[in-house]
Amino acid sequence: MGRKIAIYVFAVLLFLFSAGPVLLTLVGGIIPEKVLLSVPPRLFSMKPTLSYYKYIFTGKVPEAYEERGALRAMVSEEARLIPRAMLNSATVALAVMAMNMVFGSMAAYAFARIRFRGKSLTFMGIIMCRLVPASALVVPFYMIIQALGLLDTKLALILVHTLLTLPFTVLILTMFFRRVPVEIEESAVVDGAKPLQVFWKITLPLSASSMVATGLFSFMLSYSEFMYSLVLGGSQRSRTLPVVMTSLIYNPDMIWGMLMSGVFLALIPSLILAILVWKFVVENIILGAMKY
Numbered sequence: 001m002g003r004k005i006a007i008y009v010f011a012v013l014l015f016l017f018s019a020g021p022v023l024l025t026l027v028g029g030i031i032p033e034k035v036l037l038s039v040p041p042r043l044f045s046m047k048p049t050l051s052y053y054k055y056i057f058t059g060k061v062p063e064a065y066e067e068r069g070a071l072r073a074m075v076s077e078e079a080r081l082i083p084r085a086m087l088n089s090a091t092v093a094l095a096v097m098a099m100n101m102v103f104g105s106m107a108a109y110a111f112a113r114i115r116f117r118g119k120s121l122t123f124m125g126i127i128m129c130r131l132v133p134a135s136a137l138v139v140p141f142y143m144i145i146q147a148l149g150l151l152d153t154k155l156a157l158i159l160v161h162t163l164l165t166l167p168f169t170v171l172i173l174t175m176f177f178r179r180v181p182v183e184i185e186e187s188a189v190v191d192g193a194k195p196l197q198v199f200w201k202i203t204l205p206l207s208a209s210s211m212v213a214t215g216l217f218s219f220m221l222s223y224s225e226f227m228y229s230l231v232l233g234g235s236q237r238s239r240t241l242p243v244v245m246t247s248l249i250y251n252p253d254m255i256w257g258m259l260m261s262g263v264f265l266a267l268i269p270s271l272i273l274a275i276l277v278w279k280f281v282v283e284n285i286i287l288g289a290m291k292y
Helices: 002-028 051-056 077-111 119-129 134-148 156-177 182-191 195-206 208-224 225-230 241-249 256-291
Strands: none
Touching: 051 077, 051 241, 051 256, 077 119, 077 156, 077 195, 077 208, 077 241, 077 256, 119 134, 119 156, 134 156, 156 208, 156 225, 182 195, 195 208, 208 256, 225 241, 241 256
């Protein structure tokens, strides 16, 4: 009984540590600032409100900020940039995830199954390139993107984020492809399947869980990347969510409730994608473990 209690207590603490920040941002985004900053806290002394979210999406100023003599800060116009920045970040991240799953899977299959001269050197070169500090590559990437005429475009962010995340995808998928029994692919070749058919109809279905997991990881890396998004982006048409949220944090006119609302909105795409693919990834990992 003591062991079970300890396990449950540890599980609750782990849950609070992991989900606590998300819950705090949710509560902070629906509680008026006057209540949120009160000492002692009176979080449930007033009804929850969605006025912060309405301002972000519609520009309607919350009623609490129109009251004279109320304890309030100025309403920042930069909060209105969050929806556009969310769309930009989601677009770039989804494109990066797709390119990682397509090009990363083909490169990984080549390293795992095909013999060619310089294979080990090429593989190590791809992996070692990712170990170079990201700050050391900012200027070279900027000069290349500028020479291509792609500054302040989402295409530039897609290309750079893909280059940053592709080595990890190649590494993980190469290790997984090597675990797939060669006999399965050889049986398909005996039955008349061509190499591309073996890759598409045999190897990829068996590696679906790893494909989705690496795709999700590349999405998260691209969605939260800040430095290159700041340097290569400029106007609102290419400005991503991390850049906008950073400007909100350092804005002296930003209020806590508005900031919490923006943070929670920033988490929604990642949470939705994680929930959609989590069950699929876990089920395929378990089935793969039972199969092998």
